[in-house]
Amino acid sequence: MTSTLREPVTLQGRIRTELQKLHDAHLHISPRVLEAPQRARTRILGRDVVNLASNNYLGFADHPFLKERAAQYLQRWGAGAGAVRTIAGTLQIHEDFETQLAAFKHTGSALVLQSGFTTNQGVLGTLLQEGDLVVSDELNHASIIDGLRLAKATKKVYRHKDLTDLRRVLDENPTDGLIMVVTDGVFSMDGDIAPLADIVALAREYGAVTYVDDAHGSGVLGEQGRGTVHHFGLQDAPDVLQIGTLSKAWGVVGGYAAGPADLRDLLINRARPFLFSTGHPPAVVGALSAAIDLVQQEGGFMERLWDNTRFFKAELHRLGFDTFGSETPITPVIFGEAETAFEASRRLLERGVFAVGLGFPTVPKGLARIRNIVTAEHTQDDLERALNAYEAVGREMGVIGG
Template sequence: MADFSFLDNDFKLLKNEGLSHKKNPLETEQGAKIRMGGREVIQLSSNNYLGLTAHPHVKKAAIDGVKKYGAGTGSVRTIAGTFTIHEELEQKLAAFKKTESAIVFQSGFTANQAILSSVLTEKDVILTDELNHASIIDGIRLSKAERKIYHHVDMNSLETALKQSMKYRNRLIVTDGVFSMDGNIAPLPEIVTLAEKYDALVMVDDAHASGVLGENGRGTVNHYGLDGKVHIQIGTLSKAIGVLGGYAAGSRSLIDYLACHGRPYLFSTSHPPAVTMACSAAIDVLLSEPERIEKLRRNARYFKNGLQSAGFDTGKSETPITPVMTGKEQLAFELSNKLLEYGVLAKGIAYPTVAKGEARVRTIVTADHSEKDLNDALAAFSKAGKELQII
């Protein structure tokens, strides 16, 4: 009888190269410090930028959602799974992103898949940054449109690709707002200028910019003062927002089209009431507690400066995502293991998540971290870095 023994050798190779994933089950709610394996450690690997996963207002909204509407919705959005709270959340997101309309998906991953697979045809072309997120890559694979890859944040490369794409009906430039492994910000003003010059559309995935950049965390578009000049904005509800899901914001015609053709939207049960109401409450927190975002930015600067002063290479990061570059894959995991030994959870990242030879330990500080937390983490990095001869 056939089985999956053919995968055994492949998995052994991954383990030998140190590329298999080890899970770290948490025993507490997500926070600046967590408990795992019976001990408390400083958390530097979570996307919980603003600490909203445990915010009292957000938790209460989730509980209220269950009490009022039940545990689930029992249907997809287009049949019987749209509650008033779903539409209220989408209206709130559209206002937050300063667009005509918005639509919520089960995840940021499926938002990218829905848009890229449904909006364009073989008459169109997608121009994509070579370091865009995997969800963008997979969405492009599902699209019938042609594709051109431009060098990372290289505007000369993008312009060359645009010049070569004038025969297509539509040209769509797709970029991350903040790149998830390096923490650098896309040069959106230059991208928009080129888009206007070559009559192209622009799509920005703001997964790691939502709640981080811009006024009240509105994202990269607002950060650069480009409201109204970017055609599609993708956001996540599972990072700084602290809950689960993704969304697209843009023109009413775009959103109406996605509601009819976005397959993840059409064929997946809608978000349960607890998730929907918690996401809505989190947006309220962004608007009412901007000091959380300021604290996040201060913490990010403090920690990044501390790592650099210690002699670590933090790449080109401009945001709370701060990689500690090791280059060698095994060294990244050795550093991660040493840090855990010293009370810090900071995961090693290697191929295929990043290119071979560009391994790193990726850190993300949050608004919940105290200065003592950051100093303790910096001390652990310094100790582990010296022992491994990284610094």
């Protein structure tokens, strides 16, 4: 018998092939490097730029109040947690912060995990079992999609914010198991808000619970930034799960699940990222506790965020740009083809504005865009500088008239 000899796959070969695929599909990314802190104005490629690319909604990432508390916790509690939380890595400050977060969210308890990404993996992976049905908005974040890959439930997708389609999916997939509808609170690419009151009402007709990933609603919507669930007055609903991140408006890193004490207890015992990955270092906990204090002690952050958002959107519309129905500080400007969006992003950077172009598969084909995120920290001057650059680039490229 003759054996067919083939070249064994080498590590080098694998890496080269995969990179080539990315280049061929124009999907290869090289992150821009910030040469100054994460602020409304920063430095890139040696140039001062207005930063419209971050998720730093409230301007907390480099806020002195957070940095001071982080430094205090670092000095008092050390550099690291030293173990996973369930073994020896739960410090008093971890528990205190979770109590503070639960009080802020008006929930019985809260559990903090390493990131928003791992929170979706941990919570979805824990709650969903074989025989359950989970129905997910088609534009939900990648971490939800990956979290659902870990769940053994039947998984279905409904068209973006389409309640008729959601009803169809629920009708077509009856089960005696747990039924869960999963949605982002605010959608990260379009900046639109989930119609949560309607989703929850529909879910209830089918005895389903609603899981809200509020990564982009926390710190942005609801009283003092309590999030999308509060924005819709649903914080006391036992069938609405509040999941979110501490990495965006709150300026640091982490994810949370806020709900009744027994949810926390179950997640501590079952959520794999919680069980098998080290807890946050003290400086992170300190900065986060300061962020929640700051938004309650000193008003004005959300007001500035929303004033800036309204001004920026209105001016973009006046110039003739399409912001795709965005309702929040996430403000996409649609360019159509990916190459056009990437070229516009390059030209904006040359004019001192940092805003990132996004194409397929991050957003649908033909809807490539630049995603702008306005923050509370931007001044009128920053926004006017950005708008002037947009106007010039839009005209040069024939995206707007004049």
